[in-house]
Amino acid sequence: MASIRRLSSSLTHKPNFFSSHITPPSRSQNVANSARRFFSAEAVSHPSNRVQVYISRTSDPYLNLSIEHFLLQKSPPDSVVLLLYTNRPCIVVGRNQNPWVEVNLGLLPASVSGVVDDEGREDAVRLVRRRSGGGTVFHDAGNVNYSVICPPAAFDRDKHADMVVRALSTLDIHGSARVNERHDIVLDVPPSENGDDGEKTQTKTFKISGSAYKLTRLRSLHHGTCLLRSPNLPFVSPLLRSPAAPYIKARGVESVRSPIRNVGLADTVSFEEAVVAEFGAMYGNVDPEVIEDWEAAEILNEVPAIAKGYAELKSPEWIYTQTPQFTFSTHPTDEDPRPRPPLPDDLPPDFRAAMTVRHGQVIDVSGASLLEPLNSAYLHQVTDWQPKVGNEPIGRWLNHLFGVGESS
Numbered sequence: 262m263a264s265i266r267r268l269s270s271s272l273t274h275k276p277n278f279f280s281s282h283i284t285p286p287s288r289s290q291n292v293a294n295s296a297r298r299f300f301s302a303e304a305v306s307h308p309s310n311r312v313q314v315y316i317s318r319t320s321d322p323y324l325n326l327s328i329e330h331f332l333l334q335k336s337p338p339d340s341v342v343l344l345l346y347t348n349r350p351c352i353v354v355g356r357n358q359n360p361w362v363e364v365n366l367g368l369l370p371a372s373v374s375g376v377v378d379d380e381g382r383e384d385a386v387r388l389v390r391r392r393s394g395g396g397t398v399f400h401d402a403g404n405v406n407y408s409v410i411c412p413p414a415a416f417d418r419d420k421h422a423d424m425v426v427r428a429l430s431t432l433d434i435h436g437s438a439r440v441n442e443r444h445d446i447v448l449d450v451p452p453s454e455n456g457d458d459g460e461k462t463q464t465k466t467f468k469i470s471g472s473a474y475k476l477t478r479l480r481s482l483h484h485g486t487c488l489l490r491s492p493n494l495p496f497v498s499p500l501l502r503s504p505a506a507p508y509i510k511a512r513g514v515e516s517v518r519s520p521i522r523n524v525g526l527a528d529t530v531s532f533e534e535a536v537v538a539e540f541g542a543m544y545g546n547v548d549p550e551v552i553e554d555w556e557a558a559e560i561l562n563e564v565p566a567i568a569k570g571y572a573e574l575k576s577p578e579w580i581y582t583q584t585p586q587f588t589f590s591t592h593p594t595d596e597d598p599r600p601r602p603p604l605p606d607d608l609p610p611d612f613r614a615a616m617t618v619r620h621g622q623v624i625d626v627s628g629a630s631l632l633e634p635l636n637s638a639y640l641h642q643v644t645d646w647q648p649k650v651g652n653e654p655i656g657r658w659l660n661h662l663f664g665v666g667e668s669s
Contacts, residue, residue, distance in 0.1 A: 302335075302564045302566075305336055307337070310336070311341070312341055313341070313342040313547070313550075314342070314343045314547055314550065315549060316344075316549050316552070317344065317347075317551075318554045319346075322348040322349065322351045323389065323571050323574040323575045324571055326391055326392070326570075326574055327571040329346075329408050329482070331566055333410050333475065333482050340410075341409070342411075343407070343409055343536070343537070343540045344407070344410075345407055345533050345537075346406050347402055347406065348400040349384065349387070349401070350374075350377075350402075351386060351389050352397060352501070353391050353397065353400060354389070355514055356390065356391060356393055358514055358515075358516070358584075359512075359513055360581065361506075361587070361640065362503055362506045362509050363396075363506075363515075364501065365502055365503050365504060366663065366666075367660070367664040370385055371384050371385040374386050374496055374500065376493045376496050378401070379403070386500065388580055390574070390579055394474065395471065395474065396471060396515075397516045399491075399501065401492070402492075403489050403490040403492060403493075404491050405486075406484060406485070406487075407484065408485075410481070410482050411480075411483075413479070413481045415481075418472070418483070420483075421483050422470070423440055424539045425438075425446060425470065425485070425487060426440060428535035429446075429535070432524075432526060432531055432532065432535055434526065435448070435450060435525035436451070445470060445471050446472075447468050448466070448467050448469045448522060449465075450465050450522065452464065452465075469487060469521065469522060470485050470486050470487045472484070487532065488521060488522065489524050494522070494523065501516070501518070503662075507601060508589050508591060508601060508602075509587050509589050511587035513584070513585040537549055580641070581641040582639070584621050586617065588615065590614070591612065591614050594615065609654075609655075612629055614632050615628050616635060622637065622639050622640075623637060623638050624637075631655060632650055634650065635649060640666065642666050644665055645665060646659035646660045647660070
C-alpha cells in the first residue's frame, strides 16, 4: 500500500517506514524520526476525511497531475483538498489547446532550450497536456503549483487565489501581490525594485501566477502556479512562441501573454508553509501528508487509477491527438485572411501550401504537390520533414515550424 509520510514542522524530516523493497533509513534516522503516519489511497475517499493537505516531492509532472486527478475524483464530495507540487522543467498546455500554436516544439530538447534544472544542469523540457482548461504555462523547480479541490457550491475563481496572496503577504517578497480582473495573481513592483531609475518611473505589474479550472457535478478544481525563483525566465518567452502560429487558424483556446517575474523568495518551502497555514485558517488545520519522491513507484504499483491516468498523460495520443482541428496555410485564404510573414528566400517563389489537421493527423493537403505525401501523417510522428516533402529548403522550414517528432 502506498504510504505518505506526515509533514513535520520543518518539512524536512525523513520517513522511518519503508516497504521491504525500499532501502531503509539509518538507525540514527529511525531514532530522530519516530513519528510516522500511514495514509492509504482508500483513505482519500473516506467520509471522515473532510480536510486533506498533500505536498508532493516528486517532480514528475505526469504523476503530479495524475495524483491531482485522483484526488478530484475520489475525495468526499463535501471535502476540501490542498495539493502542492513542483515539477521538473515542462510546458503544460490546457485541455483544449494546440501545441503547434502554443509551443516552439523545436526548442524542447535540452541542447537547444537552454533550460536548466534546480542544480543548474541542462534539462530537456517535457510537453504535458493537463485535463483542465486555461492557457499554457511553464513549470520548473522554482515554480510551486497549488491545487484546491472543493464542492462546487464553495467554488469561486478568486477565493483560493486570494488565499495564495495572503500567504505571499506574510513573506519577504519583492512587491505587492494581488488578484487581477482575469483571476491571475500579479505583482506590483515599485521603481526601486524593478530595475528602473528615475523618480518618474511608474510601478510595473508582472504576472506571477496563472490559474486553470475543472468543474464536475460533484467537485471543482482550481489549480495555479506561483513563480518564486525560476532560473529559466529568459527562456520562457521563446519556448511559448511558436513559429508556426502565424500560419495556423485553430479552434480551441489561445493563451493570453503577460510580462512575468519571480516573486523573489530564497526558497520554496517557506511558500508551502505559508499556503498550508492560510488553507488551515480557512478550513481547519490538519497535518499535511508529504508524498516522497521514492514513493512514486509504489503509488503507481498500488493505485491502479493513478497508474492509468499517468499512462494516459504520458502518451503521444493524449498530448498531440487531443488537439482540436486546425488549418495551416502559407498565404491568406477566405477562411483566414490574416497577412502572413514573408516566406524564407530559399523557398520556391511560387510555393503555396495548405493543409487541414484533425486530431494531429493531416486529412487534406492543397497547393504544393510536394506536400501530398503528408496526407494521413500524424505531425508528432514526423521525425524529419525533408524526406517527407522531397525538398530540402521546404523540409527545413517545416522542421522549424513544427519541430521534429518522435518516431511511431
